Amino acid sequence: MKRIGFIVFPGFQILDMVAISVFELANLALEQAAYTIEVLSEHGGPVMSSAGVRVETAAFTDAEPGPSFDTVLVAGSMGVESQSDGLHAFLNRALLESRRTASICTGAFILAEAGILDGRRATTHWYYARDLQRRFPNTKIEEDRIFIVDGPVWTSAGMTSCIDLCLAMVEQDLGVEMSRGVAKKMVVYHRRSGGQSQYSALLELSPKSDRIQSSLVYAKENLRQALTVEELAAVAHLSPRQFSRAFTEETGQSPAKAIENLRVEAARNMLEDGRHTIDMVAAETGFGDPERMRRAFLRAFGQPPQSIKRAAKSLAA
Known part of the structure; x- marks a missing residue:
């Protein structure tokens, strides 16, 4: 069973939580729990999203990424704000000890602040891509990508591209047919390739x-x-x-x-x-x-x- 740690923080974009549904539907299709999902924050308890909806979380300070977390996925937000040293430290531990460390949308700024994107290819929401490149010149930002996989680090563009990111994870874990079946249930195109343009x-x-x-x-x-x-x-x-x-x-x-x-x-x-x-x-x-x-x-x-x-x-x- 693969344990997914989904990290949120005050002001996170609640749409990013649709990523969790990809893993949920994979479990339903298998009729067993291939994934467990835990919503985490630094201090635990209810965390307010940018939409004003509170989400209950567990404290990641009480958790060790270790072998227990297969994938750590950090949400984005409607803007770009610096996050705590505690979050950066947790993500760096996850990079060493978990199989995948990933970000959605402006969550890439959090990975970059933690030094995780240094020397790597990455993407984010097109609106913020050039700012990300300017602030972190050691990262190679590709602003016209849906998602990018660079070793153990996965980054995605904004909004619904988190679905494409997580479908790619399910495909890697469980095969293309499973990923295709999940996409069909979600009534989304299966699936936009990572290299596909963010623009229509x-x-x-x-x-x-x-x-x-x-x-x-x-x-x-x-x-x-x-x-x-x-x-x-x-x-x-x-x-x-x-x-x-x-x-x-x-x-x-x-x-x-x-x-x-x-x-x-x-x-x-x-x-x-x-x-x-x-x-x-x-x-x-x-x-x-x-x-x-x-x-x-x-x-x-x-x-x-x-x-x-x-x-x-x-x-x-």
Whole structure:
């Protein structure tokens, strides 16, 4: 049985506690306790979250990480505040004595304060990533990652990326089928790879009207098609001229650029999944041929699809 220590502190982000559900559902699927979860804080007792909800905790000062804790996971918060020396000391013991030491969102700042991220790759919520890099220059911050595993240290991006982090832990412990089953019960995508971007091309566009939104949703669901302006305009019930003007006004991008961004995002996700050839990805995402996809990747990421595929493979090794 693997013991999970989930560390909170005053003002922690309560959404991060959804990570616990991943381990809970793995237990239910196995019909036995593969994991036990303990919510910890420095002094124990009720701890107030940023939402004003109190959570009962045990004092980690009374616990030894040792072999008893398989994984120690520290929550994040809505902002960035320094934590106590006692918490830093506990995390450093956990790094030496537990199999995994992990953070969610801005919890990476706590690991960094404790010196745990020195010389390591790490991520955090995109909004705070550059501040984390500035404050801790000995850490290699990758701001566009869902989660990163560097040896025994795991860090995740913000908000719901804690689900991806913990699904990856379940996959490591119990296999891909178990992880996939837990994701299905949680009604989440199984599962965003650690290398996947925190950003969504569809969310970045943020159209104001339902007409333009519906055309973008249609495009995302039909990337393999040509997706001409005439086709998208018909979905929006506008003339091609009206559609192009409204689309650019609402999104700040031309239809052609927006479709390329959607295709690049979908292609990158497929490449990082690791099961598809370059030719297959180009065909499935509507680029048609690998050379056209290569040029789009160079514009978007400054590197070709082959480099991203190799990087994803090395991370998974």
